[in-house]
Amino acid sequence: MKEGALDAKAARIDLTADYVKFIRSYIDLKKIRDKKFKVLVDAMHGSGDSFILRILRGTRIRLEFIRNSINPSFGGSRPEPIEENLEELKSRVKKGKFDLGIALDGDADRIAAVAPGGAFIHPQKILALLALHLNQDRHWSGGIVKTVCGTTMIDNIAKFLRVKLYETPVGFKYISNLMETEDILTGGEEAGGMGVKGYIPERDGTIAGLLLLEMMAYRKKNILKILNETEEQFGRFYYLRSDLKLGKKVELKKADLPGELLGVKVVEVKDYDGLKLICADKSWLMFRASGTEPIMRVYSEAKTLKKSKRLLELGRALVNK
Template sequence: MIKFGTDGWRGVIADDFTFENLKIVSQAIALYLKKKKDTPRVVIGYDARFLSREFATICALTLGANKIKVVISQNYVPSPIVSFNSLKGNYDLGIMITASHNPAQFNGLKIKTPQGAAADESLTNEIEKLLYKGKIKSISWEEAKKEGLIEVKEITSCCVNFLKGFVNLKKIRKLKLKLLVDVMYGAGDKFIEKVISPSSFKIDYLHNEFNPSFGGIHPEPTSNNLKELIEKVKKYNYDLGVALDGDGDRLAVVTPKIGFIDAQVLLPLLAIHVIKNRKEKGGIGKTVVGSNLIDEVALSLGVECYETRVGFKHISNLFQKGLICIGGEEAGGIGLKRYIPERDGTASFLLLLEMIAYEKKDLESLLKELWKKYGRWYYQRTSISLKDMKRKSLRKLKIPHHLLGKKVERVNTLDGIKLITKDTWLMFRKSGTEPIIRIYAEAKTKKETVSLLNLGKELVYAL
């Protein structure tokens, strides 16, 4: 079945995500565009997954057969590159062939709006309504090139050049840091280095070779997937380690002593920098599974904290409405005002370097100051396969009155079921990108967070 989820359409290669199904989706996109404009233009990128280039080519040919002019990247690129080109190149849509952080057997298609944002439900619903409507058109590569319908082009340098002016490179280049970058076999490549060069940085890489199997791990920057990065940062005394997910729009950071640091901590820390040092105006955007630390920082800064459903497309909407100057999701995606209304792992890390340069303190010192002022929250998540479920509906979940002896004061059903006590929370949500139920928890101690997750599993298995 072809169905758009939290961020695009994804499926298992050769099962749901096939060349034929991609032609059906591409034809629907063509019909959508032709309803809007006689001669639309589309930019297409693709990641380093198995058959991504071939899938991108099929998509381009189907659009070209519908007399839509297509620019296709000459090499694999991170998703933010397509968003940037969609915005700055005045394209009518951007298309990215990627399954983001999903396991290697998946691939997918993301749609970017002319504003560079993730397509929301109103757009993808229109496209879904056009599936199977009419005959799928086709054209050969040679004919499409001859008619000027397809152009293969380098699409990264425009974004790299923009980022050189977006952050304060003069300050960043004064830093002398030893970095270890884990590309996770994805499309992140050497974009950080391209922006800051020339510099006094020493940059080494992990997993930056082409490997569509992702070395047997999910290309998602979680602590479980970054054990080698964490170990090597500590062992070889790197100042910082950074990991980018499969399509380069999410990140996590590692330090020698503290270890793994996710977006639940990076977002509020960067928010302080953006509002204090860069003097940006606006609130902070987070999803319903965002840390309470984000709310505490927003309150201290005197700005609004906006809460959305899970999925960066909802954060994108806040950017487009001019409500926020920074926003992010728990899975590592952070977006920034005056750039694109989308997440970008590279841009977020550049902003982190800028913050270190402004504050003249290392990241571990800044984190200790943050936790001393606001307290420390411990967030974790786990998941349960739907195959393990007796029933698949969370609506049948038995809501407890207490969580580990603490009264449930509020139930948030914005996106799933979130049980909230005075200083903890536990949430259940069916994933929009994988056949799993996610369980999220946050508390003031690691032990309590783990206990909450175990309780969550018990409640789900009791369905």
């Protein structure tokens, strides 16, 4: 091949303009336009650094960014929107009196959020808010998809809205498959990947964050008040996870697990992706081994933080015994 022949046939195409145009048509900018919400975006040195700014151009939203420079090493930390990686965002939201903090992972397909005062909003709760917003404010139809390690709050919301709840193994590919074949309003995984109706069957942290902002505009409330009202109606659940690095692969067997947890009877065991023990009081403990390395993921959820921590401790002990 002659030198320069490849260059002559190659063309650079900028798809970002089409992406921004579509999101601007998807989000209800008329509702948002005159709101003066103060929003802080933590791009975590990833690819989602400027899209929200371009999408919200022409509105009165006061938008600021942190960690929005391109950095191949992501500042020396994992670009994952988990609470331990978002201390700066939490602190800045609190000190700067922001109405909402949005955290995007390295490729901007996952999200976490921070409420006024610096309170972390777990992706599980974001999924709950998206379901309520799209159903009650936008009046859209469709079921809700969660994974087997998803919060019980989603079950309560689906029951209240009278929509079908789908539960899948862990992994967004299972949610994506349902979005292609069923009428799905929204679906999400505990790691922060969210998909919504009227969009491609894929995760997008940017659109999820903008829908939170839209929900605030529709309800004329800040995100903390909306979340508090949601938890008052559908239950406050404390969700925890611990990744145990083991010397060798450990396989827990259903028969070896206890029939009660912290004195409460286990009434159901799900074993199609890991082992999930569900108690009579709706608290639960789950074990899921990594398929690629000697790591056991232990999940717990209860109606008090103290009990969720005790369940997690019990889970660790069962793995290590």
